Amino acid sequence: MKFIPNSNIKNSMLKEIGLNNINDLFSDIPQKIRIKNIELDNGLSQQDTEKKLREIACKNKSYHQLTSFIGGGIKPHYIPSFVKSIISRAEFYTAYTPYQSEASQGFLQAMFEYQSIIAELTGMDVANCSLYDGVTSLGEAALMCTRINRKKTFIIPENISSDKKSVLKNYTKGSELEIKEIPYDLKTGKIDLNQLKKNVDGNTAGVYIENPNFFGVFEDDVDTISKIVKDAGSIFVIGIDPISLGITKSPSEYGADIAIGEGRALGNPMDFGGSSLGIFACKKEFLRQMPGRIIGLTKDSESNRAFCMALQTREQHIRRSRATSNICTNEGLCALAAVSYLSWLGGNGLEKLSKANFENGQKLAKQIESIKGFKKMFTGVHFNEFVIKCDEDPDKINKKLLQKNIQGGLLLESEYPDLKNCVLFGITEIHNDADIEKLISALKEVSNV
Amino acid sequence: MYRSAMYDKPLLNEIAHIKKDKIKSIDTFPNALQRKEKVNIPDLDETQIVRHFYRLSQMNYGIDSGIYPLGSCTMKYNPKICEEIAGWDDFANTHPYQDVSTVQGNLEIMLELERMLCEITGMDYFSLQPAAGAQGEFLGMLITRAYHELNKDNERNEVILPDTAHGTNPASVTMAGYKLIEIPSTKDGTVDLEMLGKALSEKTACFMLTNPNTLGIFESEIIEISKMVHKAGALLYYDGANINAIMGKARPGDMGFDIVHLNLHKTFATPHGGGGPGSGPIGVKIKLEKLLPIPRIARKDGKYLFDYNVPQSIGKIKGFYGNFSVLLKAYIYILMMGRDGLKEASEIAVLNSNYMKEKILKSEKYDMPYKQLRKHEFVLSCEKLKQEKGITAKDVAKRLLDYGLHPPTIYFPLIVKEALMVEPTETESKEDLDEYIDVLIKIANEDPELVKNAPINTPVKRVDEVGATKNPVLTWKMI
Numbered sequence: 001m002k003f004i005p006n007s008n009i010k011n012s013m014l015k016e017i018g019l020n021n022i023n024d025l026f027s028d029i030p031q032k033i034r035i036k037n038i039e040l041d042n043g044l045s046q047q048d049t050e051k052k053l054r055e056i057a058c059k060n061k062s063y064h065q066l067t068s069f070i071g072g073g074i075k076p077h078y079i080p081s082f083v084k085s086i087i088s089r090a091e092f093y094t095a096y097t098p099y100q101s102e103a104s105q106g107f108l109q110a111m112f113e114y115q116s117i118i119a120e121l122t123g124m125d126v127a128n129c130s131l132y133d134g135v136t137s138l139g140e141a142a143l144m145c146t147r148i149n150r151k152k153t154f155i156i157p158e159n160i161s162s163d164k165k166s167v168l169k170n171y172t173k174g175s176e177l178e179i180k181e182i183p184y185d186l187k188t189g190k191i192d193l194n195q196l197k198k199n200v201d202g203n204t205a206g207v208y209i210e211n212p213n214f215f216g217v218f219e220d221d222v223d224t225i226s227k228i229v230k231d232a233g234s235i236f237v238i239g240i241d242p243i244s245l246g247i248t249k250s251p252s253e254y255g256a257d258i259a260i261g262e263g264r265a266l267g268n269p270m271d272f273g274g275s276s277l278g279i280f281a282c283k284k285e286f287l288r289q290m291p292g293r294i295i296g297l298t299k300d301s302e303s304n305r306a307f308c309m310a311l312q313t314r315e316q317h318i319r320r321s322r323a324t325s326n327i328c329t330n331e332g333l334c335a336l337a338a339v340s341y342l343s344w345l346g347g348n349g350l351e352k353l354s355k356a357n358f359e360n361g362q363k364l365a366k367q368i369e370s371i372k373g374f375k376k377m378f379t380g381v382h383f384n385e386f387v388i389k390c391d392e393d394p395d396k397i398n399k400k401l402l403q404k405n406i407q408g409g410l411l412l413e414s415e416y417p418d419l420k421n422c423v424l425f426g427i428t429e430i431h432n433d434a435d436i437e438k439l440i441s442a443l444k445e446v447s448n449v
Numbered sequence: 450m451y452r453s454a455m456y457d458k459p460l461l462n463e464i465a466h467i468k469k470d471k472i473k474s475i476d477t478f479p480n481a482l483q484r485k486e487k488v489n490i491p492d493l494d495e496t497q498i499v500r501h502f503y504r505l506s507q508m509n510y511g512i513d514s515g516i517y518p519l520g521s522c523t524m525k526y527n528p529k530i531c532e533e534i535a536g537w538d539d540f541a542n543t544h545p546y547q548d549v550s551t552v553q554g555n556l557e558i559m560l561e562l563e564r565m566l567c568e569i570t571g572m573d574y575f576s577l578q579p580a581a582g583a584q585g586e587f588l589g590m591l592i593t594r595a596y597h598e599l600n601k602d603n604e605r606n607e608v609i610l611p612d613t614a615h616g617t618n619p620a621s622v623t624m625a626g627y628k629l630i631e632i633p634s635t636k637d638g639t640v641d642l643e644m645l646g647k648a649l650s651e652k653t654a655c656f657m658l659t660n661p662n663t664l665g666i667f668e669s670e671i672i673e674i675s676k677m678v679h680k681a682g683a684l685l686y687y688d689g690a691n692i693n694a695i696m697g698k699a700r701p702g703d704m705g706f707d708i709v710h711l712n713l714h715k716t717f718a719t720p721h722g723g724g725g726p727g728s729g730p731i732g733v734k735i736k737l738e739k740l741l742p743i744p745r746i747a748r749k750d751g752k753y754l755f756d757y758n759v760p761q762s763i764g765k766i767k768g769f770y771g772n773f774s775v776l777l778k779a780y781i782y783i784l785m786m787g788r789d790g791l792k793e794a795s796e797i798a799v800l801n802s803n804y805m806k807e808k809i810l811k812s813e814k815y816d817m818p819y820k821q822l823r824k825h826e827f828v829l830s831c832e833k834l835k836q837e838k839g840i841t842a843k844d845v846a847k848r849l850l851d852y853g854l855h856p857p858t859i860y861f862p863l864i865v866k867e868a869l870m871v872e873p874t875e876t877e878s879k880e881d882l883d884e885y886i887d888v889l890i891k892i893a894n895e896d897p898e899l900v901k902n903a904p905i906n907t908p909v910k911r912v913d914e915v916g917a918t919k920n921p922v923l924t925w926k927m928i
Contacts, residue, residue, distance in 0.1 A: 002528075002785060002786065002790060003525070003526050003528060003718070003794075003875075003876050004790075004793055004794060004797050004875045004876065005876070005877070005878035005879075006797050006800065006801060006875070006877075006878060006879050007793060007797060009879060010796070010797060010800055013800055013804050013879060014800065016804065016807075017803060017804055017807040017808075018807075019803075022796050022800065025796070025799045025800060025803055025822070025824075026667075026695075026698050026699075026799070027822070028666075028667045028669050028822055029667055029669070029695070029698060029699045030669060030671070030672060032672060033671070033672065033699050033700070033703045033704050034698065034699055035697065035698065035699060035700060035703065037697060037788050037789075037792065038568050038569055038696065038697050038788045038791060038792065039568045039788070040565060040568050040569070040783070040787055040788040040791070041787055041788065042787040042788060042789060043784070043785050043786045043787025043788075043789065043790040044784050044785055044787065045785075046528075046530050046785065049530065049781060049784050049785050050530065050534065052784065053534050053537075053781065056554040056557055056558060057537055057539035057540060057554055058539070058554065059552075059553040059554035059557065060539045060540065060543055060551065060552050060553065060554040060555055061539075061543075061547070061551040061552075062538045062539050062540075062541075062542035062543055063538075063542040063543070063544070064538055064542060066547060066551055068544055068547060070544055070546050070547060072546050073768075074544065074545060074546075074769075075544075076542060076544070080495070082495050082498065082499050084536070085499065086498075086499065086502045086503075086506075088532070089502070089503065089506035090511050090512075090513035090514075091506040091507065091509040091510065091511045091513070091514060092506050092509060092511065092722075092723050093511070093527075093532075093720045093721075093722050093723065094511035094512040094513045094514075094527050094720050094721070095509055095510060095511040095512070095721060095722075095723040096517065096519055096522055096524055096721045096723070096724075097721065097723070097724045098723065098724070099519075099858075100510075100846065100847075100850065100855065100856055101909075101912040101914065102847065102850050102904050102907040102908070102909055102910070102911065102912055103453070103509070103510040103850050103855060103907060104509055104510065104723075105458070105505075105508040105509065105907075105908045105909055106504075106505035106506050106507065106508040106509030107505070107509050107723040107724075109458060109460070109505055109508075110502065110505055111723075111724075112460075112923075112924075112925075113460060113461045113462075113925070115923055115924055116460075116461075116462065116924040116925040116926065117461075117490050117491075119923075119924040119926065120488060120489045120490050120924075120926075121488055121490065125924075125927075126921075126923045126924060126927075127923075127924070129724070130724075130725070132580035132581065132584065132725075132726075132767055133580070133767060133768045134768065135765075135767060135768035136580070136584075136766070136767055136768075143624075161768075163765050163767075163768045163769065164768075166764035166765040167764075167765050167766055167767065167768070169764060170591055170763060170764055170765070170766050171624075171766075173591065173594070173625065173626060174623070174624055174625045174626020174627070175626065176626075211482070218479055218482055220479035220480075220481045220482050221481070222481060222482065223481060245484070245488060246484070246487075246488060247472065247475065247478065247483070247484055248482045248483070248484055249482050249483065249484050249485075250484070250488075254481075254482075262768075269541040269542055270541070270542060270543060270544050270545070271540070271541055271543075271772075271773050271774040272540070272543045272544070272545050272552065272555050272769070272770070272773040272774075273544075273545030273768060273769025273770055273771075273773060274580070274726070274767070274768075274769055274770065274771050274772035274773045274774065274775070275725075275726040275772050275773075275774050275775065276580075276726075276768060276769075276772075287921065287923075293724065294921075294923055295923070296917035296918070296921050296922055296923055297917070297922040297923075297927075297928065298912060298913045298914070298916045298917035298922070299912075299913050299916060300909040300910040300911060300912050300913065301902070301910045301911045301913070302910050304909055304910070305458075305909075306909040306910075306912045306913070307912075308912045308913075308914045308917050309914075309917075310914075310917040310918050310921050310923065311917075311918050311921060312914075312918065313918065315616075316583070316616040316617050316619070316620035317616040317617075317861075318616070319616075319620075320616050320619040320620060321619035321620060321622065321623045321629045322623070323616070323620040325620070325624070326583045326584075326586065326587055326617050326620035326621040326624050327581070327583055327584075328581065328582065328583045328616075328617050329580075329581035329582065329583065329712075329714065329721070329724065329725040329726075329727035329729075330581075330724050330725040331580075331722075331724075331725045331726045332722050332723040332724030332725050333720075333722030333723055333724075333725065333726065334722075334725075334726060336502075336723065339461075340498055340502055342490055343461050343465070343490065343491045343492075343493050343498055344493060344495060344498055345490075345492075346465070346490060346491060346492020346493065347470065347487030347488045347489060347490055347492060348470070348487065348492060349492065350487075350488050350490070351472055351487055351488075355475065358475065358478070362477065381477065381478065381479050398548070402548050402550070402551070407544070407547045407548060407551075410546055
């Protein structure tokens with residue numbers, strides 16, 4: 001049998017321990033609930049399995065068959081081949097959580113390096129070695145705020161993804177934390193500062209903003225926002241897109257206490273939305289309230305440099321019901337991809353990458369706006385995503401684009417009734433001029449019909 | 450004799466020349482946000498990076514390196530074909546929001562996987578959204594909450610757990626806002642029905658149980674347990690971390706469980722990735738289906754689609770639809786194993802475990818408290834070694850490393866003193882099991898000083914974990 005080397009010798013093994021039949025090992029399962037078989041098909045050979053999967057795969061269109069301009073926080077990025085080579089080292093990917101540090105020095109060091117690079121990127125003092133994704137990082141951040149200051153409201157912008165809102169609601173259900181939404185400015189697409197000021201008070205556990213925000217717009221009034229948050233004695237949580245950090249200030253430069261984000265774009269494929277990489281970093285003073293695994297540098301018994309999991313007393317396997325989070329399995333391998341990718345980019349490469357994303361974002365927006373019937377919705381400066389208002393029903397436009405093997409923008413109206421006929425476009429460094437031209441000429445064609 | 454590869458291991462920032470360059474500013478960019486200096490991260494050539502991480506990988510132990518019998522972790526071999534297919538362009542490079550007509554393959558796989566998991570567990574419906582077992586538990590608790598709220602049964606604020614529970618169970622319970630009631634086990638190591646009866650009340654929302662439990666013992670009174678829990682109006686939750694013991698033999702759904710989570714990165718052979726990504730789908734009985742996260746996957750007129758129209762759904766607990774790449778690997782594994790293969794996997798996992806247990810106990814070097822027949826895992830105690838020679842479970846674990854063998858889980862479950870929790874899985878050969886048994890016995894006979902000073906053949910000697918917590922150095926800037 002596949003992957004079961006002792007199949008052929010099970011009878012002799014049974015005999016060796018004084019048993020006759022394999023069922024003797026299951027005699028403690030009551031007759032009433034025993035089953036004979038699972039109602040599944042018989043197993044396939046590897047060869048047949050591969051063939052079947054080829055057939056299923058044909059029913060998908062990858063980015064390479066379907067030029068995609070859809071936004072919403074996840075987009076295709078270039079991944080150099082060596083990243084896959086590193087994360088395909090079986091010593092890494094077939095390892096468990098590094099409980100036994102002496103046999104896990106390689107992964108532990110890599111995670112220490114990941115934490116160090118995330119700390120540099122965000123400007124924060126410390127980072128953990130990953131949470132599930134950027135979405136759950138927000139849930140954990142909100143819980144962390146109320147653990148720190150025991151206050152009972154958490155403030156978010158109205159324009160964050162619906163996934164984030166829903167997950168946040170669920171993560172905070174057990175905590176009596178009330179979530180308050182601050183509207184965005186219909187003209188700029190940025191957070192409404194007056195409303196923010198009105199709502200942040202002594203009862204506010206934390207305030208969350210994202211940069212760039214869900215509409216792709218930069219929140220550039222950060223100093224004002226930071227002051228509002230600090231004056232109220234609240235905790236400032238900033239959501240970042242790591243790809244933008246080559247040209248934008250790090251969140252610590254404008255007052256972040258906790259920085260979170262989705263790190264998938266750093267060397268990991270889209271994978272239909274998962275796997276993912278939850279970035280989580282904070283100021284040193286809040287370290288002991290941080291969720292997730294943290295790797296520390298220490299010494300071995302001969303005073304050599306060594307690594308191990310640190311501050312485990314925050315975690316579920318030690319602290320049980322009083323842990324800072326229930327998280328156990330995280331996204332370590334995606335963090336490994338991220339650290340190898342980032343050390344390849346370096347500071348120069350990251351700046352170039354950020355600029356390429358920014359410039360492509362400006363270029364595409366400008367060209368779409370030049371077509372009759374399409375207008376940029378917001379005046380705020382955007383990064384690599386932006387909202388376009390269409391004269392026609394964008395759903396119909398998208399259907400027509402699809403026939404030309406183009407994936408148009410994300411429809412926003414059902415989530416945001418104010419944004420009638422609006423779509424969220426996204427573009428990255430992997431789109432070249434020919435891709436842009438393909439979309440623009442298709443848009444001209446379909447909007448003229 | 451085993452020797453791990455060992456390198457002088459400079460950190461990335463010690464290899465790289467980091468320059469603090471100024472950034473060329475962009476005219477059209479908001480000034481308040483403009484970065485002034487480049488990000489201070491290493492800038493290395495591909496050759497340097499590959500060699501750095503290649504060397505680090507050589508100082509790491511994975512399931513491909515050898516046996517990895519971590520109890521309750523089900524470290525089985527991860528078939529290579531799953532890795533390869535999950536990397537195919539048609540899967541890896543799909544966007545979660547692209548038109549559903551262009552990802553019919555992905556949805557087919559997800560719906561099929563849901564159906565397979567239903568068959569394996571005896572549940573009616575599955576959600577693939579949770580990213581890990583602990584998140585599955587948390588979702589299970591949210592569903593429990595929503596269920597009682599729907600029934601206007603709002604006084605239920607307690608969740609009961611046996612004292613053998615995995616650490617994630619109590620953590621998930623409190624995260625969902627429930628009060629935790631822990632009940633002690635019987636002298637057999639199983640659920641104490643009398644204690645359970647006393648703990649159950651109109652305040653009980655749920656009883657969480659692992660079966661077989663973390664001692665590797667099947668809870669034979671499960672039908673009675675289920676009756677008691679349901680009679681009290683509570684739900685019964687199955688922690689599926691140990692389901693590798695019973696596939697094709699018994700199903701939690703038939704035992705009366707209402708909610709089940711599975712760890713695809715355990716039973717269904719997807720790799721642990723040094724910590725993740727994993728996947729922790731949950732299955733429910735029909736009465737809870739309407740509460741499952743959105744979107745549900747459906748099939749209509751031969752086409753697969755996402756159904757968001759589930760008004761009573763708890764919403765979402767993770768971005769998008771779960772860890773798809775992991776789901777895909779588990780799907781491929783189940784396809785290959787099929788009905789007979791999965792059953793055989795459980796049979797041999799239990800055989801391997803009992804084979805090891807018998808041989809080790811025969812040596813009389815280790816004890817095994819509680820009931821004798823075990824399933825896929827068993828828990829030894831090093832108490833005798835500690836009393837006689839001062840050797841602890843941790844010492845034994847570290848000495849195993851010197852033989853190139855990964856230790857079992859140690860000091861868990863908490864009710865066994867000096868615990869070694871051993872789960873060999875079905876993918877280990879008899880020769881590997883025999884070697885492990887021999888080494889465990891040999892260690893018990895070794896000079897205690899040698900064992901207490903282990904490991905010596907690893908890239909570093911015994912690591913000071915207490916120091917890492919007392920004086921946390923968590924980034925290279927903090928060195």
